Amino acid sequence: MARRTDGVGDADIAVGYARAQAPTSYGLVFVLVVETVGVSFMLVDVPVAHLSMLILDLYMVFLVLGLHAAAVTRPHVVGPGGLRVRRGAGLDLWIPLERIVSARYDLRFPHADKSEDGVLEVAIASQTSITVELDRPVTAISLLGRRTEVRTVHCHADEPQAAVEAIRKFLPVNTDQ
Structure with missing residues (x-):
């Protein structure tokens, strides 16, 4: 309610992703309120x-409203310790900076029925806009505890070019970007 961000330190950069889902969320709230009255x-x-x-x-x-608020208050986080990719309260993936090989703007509209091994799709409003490739896998744990080893992460950001620049800012200088 106070628009506080969770898990963003002083040296970190918050990368929002909820703007794309806001019209759908508020439209659904409007329909639910009309249905409640009817x-x-x-x-x-x-x-x-x-x-x-x-x-x-x-x-x-x-x-x-709570699901949308979770997306607003729990943004992706880029900092000196690594990249934190989140989707509300349902996903919180920590990627150490030394594992990131490249980060780039890559607008995609993934299909839920076509998933690849080692690829994590964190789509918001059916789209992703950033691709992060890793040199070795990290473990993503779903809300229900399912573990998946991922080498490529596709996620969405409201301002993807700025997010990619923030990631690259914290990467070691000898990393191929």
């Missing part, structure tokens, strides 16, 4: 059903 009028003569649906609808409104 269902409340339809069920006014059935108090138990009215209360149950009101609670469920309000829960959904706050859930969508």
Whole structure:
């Protein structure tokens, strides 16, 4: 609510990614609010059903707002220690700088049904805009605990060119970019 960012230190650079999903999130909230009002009028003569649906609808409104707030307050982080790729509260991948071979702007629209081994797609609004390649794998752990070894990370940033420059700024000078 106060737009605080989580896990961004003084020497770190926050890289936002939530702007692309904001119209969808707020549009869904609007539709849910309209549905809540409509269902409340339809069920006014059935108090138990009215209360149950009101609670469920309000829960959904706050859930969508909370998911968007998590994306806003938990940005990707670039710092002297490494790159932290996040997607709300569902993914938090730490990549040490010494493992990054290259970082580049690469606008992609990945397909969910076509996944490659060793590639992590962190798409926001069905797109990624940055590709980070690693010299050796890092382990990505999903929200439910599934472990995946990744050598390439495709993620989205609101300002991808600035994010790539921030990553390159912290890379060792002898690294091929």
